[in-house]
Amino acid sequence: DAGITQSPRHKVTETGTPVTLRCHQTENHRYMYWYRQDPGHGLRLIHYSYGVKDTDKGEVSDGYSVSRSKTEDFLLTLESATSSQTSVYFCAISGVRGLAGNTIYFGEGSWLTVV
Amino acid sequence: KNQVEQSPQSLIILEGKNCTLQCNYTVSPFSNLRWYKQDTGRGPVSLTIMTFSENTKSNGRYTATLDADTKQSSLHITASQLSDSASYICVVTAPLNEKLTFGTGTRLTIIP
Numbered sequence: 037d038a039g040i041t042q043s044p045r046h047k048v049t050e051t052g053t054p055v056t057l058r059c060h061q062t063e064n065h066r067y068m069y070w071y072r073q074d075p076g077h078g079l080r081l082i083h084y085s086y087g088v089k090d091t092d093k094g095e096v097s098d099g100y101s102v103s104r105s106k107t108e109d110f111l112l113t114l115e116s117a118t119s120s121q122t123s124v125y126f127c128a129i130s131g132v133r134g135l136a137g138n139t140i141y142f143g144e145g146s147w148l149t150v151v
Numbered sequence: 152k153n154q155v156e157q158s159p160q161s162l163i164i165l166e167g168k169n170c171t172l173q174c175n176y177t178v179s180p181f182s183n184l185r186w187y188k189q190d191t192g193r194g195p196v197s198l199t200i201m202t203f204s205e206n207t208k209s210n211g212r213y214t215a216t217l218d219a220d221t222k223q224s225s226l227h228i229t230a231s232q233l234s235d236s237a238s239y240i241c242v243v244t245a246p247l248n249e250k251l252t253f254g255t256g257t258r259l260t261i262i263p
Contacts, residue, residue: 077255078242078253078254078256126195143194
């Protein structure tokens with residue numbers, strides 16, 4: 037298994053509160069991603085990072101921000117959580133981006149419920 | 152809009168039987184196609200990766216095929232085991248922006 041740790045694994049929070057999810061990797065991979073998985077949808081990219089302090093938006097980035105101050109850590113922040121952000125969040129890592137066909141490894145997921 | 156459609160949505164088969172899952176995509180051009188296995192409550196795990204020039208790739212009892220002309224892929228599972236019960240996700244990469252488009256998966260249940 038790839039060395040990816042997500043925390044917390046489960047969280048219940050109230051609408052309007054800030055939430056930060058952490059992804060930690062031990063593989064020294066350059067690329068890190070945050071996806072969300074919802075019923076009826078394939079995994080959707082929120083944000084990704086291609087290096088320390090280098091990040092970019094994915095297809096569902098509204099309401100989310102990210103930071104990467106170290107190679108091994110990628111943080112996802114919900115500034116003011118809403119019920120629509122109730123989801124399962126997956127961190128992923130890869131040595132190169134998708135074009136090269138390298139394996140993309142996923143973490144075990146963080147279950148977030150916003151009430 | 153680039154899409155990846157998987158069928159069936161769910162499938163139940165007896166242990167020991169074979170099955171085939173389908174993936175149709177409209178992503179064009181594409182650079183590679185991946186199959187992932189996702190156990191309930193876990194993250195997806197890579198099974199196979201095929202470039203546009205490959206038409207088959209095996210990983211143990213899992214064999215993926217690709218027909219780039221018809222934009223179809225299939226995942227064949229041989230001699231199914233209870234541990235094969237999972238969701239299987241097809242993912243296509245577009246070369247222009249290296250975006251991955253995920254299917255919604257096929258939920259496979261193996262019964263003894």
